[in-house]
C-alpha cells in the first residue's frame with residue numbers, strides 16, 4: 034500500500050515534467066515509538082509518525098533541492114507536490130549554472146523488505162520494568178518501521194523497509210559507575226532480553242569496587258568494540274572522504290600522501306552485507322556490496338560520490354552526499370575473548386569512549402574520554418573501575434605501530450542516532466589491544 | 475485551525491495541548507565561487523500532548539487533518555495510560571500553566587525580500603574575494619534562512635505563538651603551503667532579518683580571514699606550557715556552553731540523560747553553595763536578549779521566559795530546569811523546557827546563556843599577561859559525561875609576552891577541569907568586547923534533539939591553563 038502510494042505519487046509528478054526537466058525523489062518515512070526510562074521508571078513516551086519527500090530538480094544545468102512533508106493523505110501529498118514543482122521551476126530560474134551537476138540516469142530497481150516481530154507494549158513493560166525493578170536503569174527504547182525509497186524521472190526505483198527495535202540502556206551503581214548495553218534487532222525475544230539484563234546485573238558487581246585514579250601517561254589498553262566504534266565514527270567524519278581530502282579536512286591525508294602507514298592488522302571496508310541500511314544513496318545510486326578502504330594497513334579507496342567525481346574528473350563509488358561510511362566493517366583478527374585480560378597484562382579495559390573530536394585533524398590526532406565500564410587490569414585480572422581519563426592520540430598510533438592485536442570476534446553496532454528521524458546503518462567492529470595509549474588529563 | 479482541532483478531538487484526557495510547528499529553511503551554499511547547494515526545506519506537523527493518569531503522553535503527526543490528529547490523540551492517551559503505573563513522577567495540570575501571547579523576532583527586513591538568485595549573487599561576490607590568494611585551496615560562503623512558527627493551544631486556555639526569523643551564516647577559507655593546511659572561518663547564528671547580509675561587513679570579514687589563514691601557514695606551533703589564556707567571544711561560546719550550560723541542566727542532574735548526553739558534576743545540594751567560579755563570574759539565562767538566537771516569550775510548556783541569574787559573583791544559584799524538573803528536583807529553575815520541533819517532547823535545554831561583561835578593557839587585560847595566548851574561534855570541543863575534563867581547540871592564536879600581543883601561532887589547544895578553570899577567571903572584558911554568538915546544533919535527548927542556543931560573552935582572561943599545540 035505504502036509502496037503503491039509512493040509509485041503513484043512519483044509517476045503523477047514525473048508526468049508533469051517537460052523534456053528538459055529532471056527530477057529525483059527521495060522518501061523517508063517512519064512510524065516510531067520512543068520510551069525514555071530513568072531509575073527503572075518511565076520518564077517520557079512519544080510516538081512519531083512522519084515522512085518527507087526530497088526533490089532534486091535539474092534543468093538547463095541548474096540545480097535546486099526542495100523538501101516537503103509526505104503524509105498518509107494521498108491527495109494532500111499530490112497538492113503539495115504540484116506546488117513544490119512550481120516552486121522548483123520559479124526558484125531555479127534565478128539560479129546560476131551548477132558546474133558539477135550530474136545528469137540523472139535510470140540506475141535500475143531494487144527492493145528490500147525486512148519485516149520484524151516487534152514487541153507489544155505489554156511485552157516491553159513486562160520485561161523492561163519487571164526485570165529492572167529496584168535497579169538504576171536508564172535509557173531509551175526506539176522501535177517501529179523505517180522506510181527509505183527513491184525514484185527518478187528516468188525510471189529508476191528503490192525501496193527499503195525495515196521493522197526493528199533498539200533498547201539502548203545503562204545500569205548505574207550508587208557510586209555513579211555504569212554498564213552500557215544495547216538490545217537491538219528485528220525479532221523481539223523477551224527471554225533473550227531478560228538473559229541479557231541478568232548478565233548485566235552480574236557484571237555490574239565489579240563496578241561497585243572502589244574506583245582507581247590513574248595518573249596521566251601511557252597505558253596498554255583494550256578498546257572493546259563499542260569503544261572502537263567511536264573511533265571509526267571519527268574516521269567517517271571526513272577521514273575517508275575524497276572531497277574532504279581535496280578541501281583540506283581529511284584525517285587520512287598523511288596515509289594518502291604516503292607519509293604514514295597503518296599496521297597490516299588494520300583492515301577497513303564498507304560492507305552492505307550487514308543489511309542495516311540500503312545500498313542506494315540519496316540519488317538512488319548503488320554502492321558496491323563491498324568496498325575496501327584500508328587493506329593490511331594500506332589505503333586502497335576513499336569514498337567518492339558522483340558530484341565529487343564530476344568535479345575532480347574521477348569515478349564515483351556510490352558514496353552518499355557526505356562521503357561517510359554507512360555500513361562499515363573492521364576486519365577481525367586472532368585474539369580470543371578469554372585471552373583479552375591476559376594480553377592486557379597491566380593496563381586498562383575500555384568498554385566505551387565519549388565525545389571524540391580532532392585535536393589536530395591534519396595529523397590524524399584525536400581526543401576523547403573514557404566512559405562507563407572501564408577497568409584497571411593488573412596481572413591479567415580486573416582490579417577496579419577507573420576514574421575517567423582523557424586521551425589524546427593519533428590514528429597512526431592507534432591503528433599503526435601501537436596496534437598489537439585484534440579480537441577474533443566482531444560485534445554489530447547499529448546506529449542508534451535519531452536527530453530529526455531514526456537513522457539506519459551501523460557497523461561491525463572487533464576489539465583491539467593498543468600499547469602506549471596516551472592519556473593527558 | 476488549531477483551536478478547532480482541539481475542540482473536536484474528543485475526551486479521555488485530563489489535559490490536552492497541541493503544538494504545531496511550521497518551519498522553512500532556505501539554504502544557499504557557494505564554494506569556490508560556484509553554487510554547491512540551493513535548497514528549500516519545509517517541515518510541518520503537530521505534537522499532541524495529553525495528561526492521563528498523572529502521566530504525559532506524546533504523539534506527533536504530520537497528518538494535519540482532523541482524522542490524523544485524532545489518531546495521534548488516541549495514541550498519546552493509550553501510551554500515557556499504559557506507562558502510568560511505571561511513571562517516574564505524578565504530574566498534574568499545574569505543570570502546564572496558561573500562556574497567552576505572541577512573540578516575533580524584531581527584524582528589519584523580511585527573509586523573502588531577496589530572491590534565491592540575489593542571495594547567490596551576494597555570496598558569490600563574497601566568495602570571489604575569499605579565493606584570491608594562491609594558497610587558498612577551498613573557500614565557501616553559506617547562509618541558511620529559517621522562518622519558524624510555533625503555535626500552541628491547550629484545554630486550559632493557553633494560546634501563544636512564537637515566530638522567529640533566524641539566519642545561520644558562515645565564511646570559511648582553507649589554505650595550503652607544502653604539507654601545512656589551515657582553516658579560518660567567520661560565522662554566527664542569530665534572530666535577524668536579511669539586513670544581516672551587508673556587503674561591507676561580509677567583504678571585510680572575508681578579507682580578515684583570508685589574511686589570517688595565510689598568516690597561519692607561516693606561523694609557529696602553539697607552545698606547550700601552563701600560561702594565561704585570553705579568550706575571544708567566539709571561543710567563549712563553547713566554553714560557556716559545555717562547562718556551564720550543560721552541567722546546570724537539571725534533567726542531567728536528575729539522571730535522565732545518563733545514557734546519552736551524560737550526567738553532571740553538579741549535585742542538587744550545590745545550589746546556593748557551590749563556588750562555581752571567581753567573583754567575576756556572572757551568568758544569566760536571558761531569553762529576552764534582542765537578536766540572540768534563543769530568545770522567546772514562553773517555553774514549550776507555556777512557562778513565561780524571563781532573565782534570571784544562574785551564577786552571581788561566582789556562586790551557583792539556580793539550575794536550567796523547566797517546570798517538570800523543578801518539581802522533581804526541588805531546584806529552582808527557568809523557562810527552558812523546549813522541543814527541537816513538532817516531532818519531539820520538550821526537555822531541559824539551554825536558551826541564551828550569557829556571561830555579563832566586566833570592567834576591564836582589552837588593553838588592560840593584555841597588559842596584565844606576562845606570558846599567554848589570545849585564542850580565537852572554536853574548531854574542536856570535547857568534555858566528559860560529567861562535564862569536568864574539557865579540551866578545546868581554536869583556529870587562530872596570538873602569543874602575548876610581557877603585556878604585548880606578539881606573533882600569530884597555529885593549532886592552539888587547551889585543557890582543564892570546569893570549576894577550577896572558572897575559578898581562575900581573573901579579568902572580564904567590558905561591554906566593548908562583548909559579542910553575541912549562537913549555534914543551531916546543541917544536541918541531547920533520547921530521541922535526539924538538536925536545538926538553537928545563544929551565548930553572549932565578553933573577552934575573558936584565565937590564569938594558569940594547560941596550553942598545547944598540534945602534533
Ligand SMILES: [Zn+2]
Nearest residue numbers: 715915916917
Ligand atoms: Zn550542547
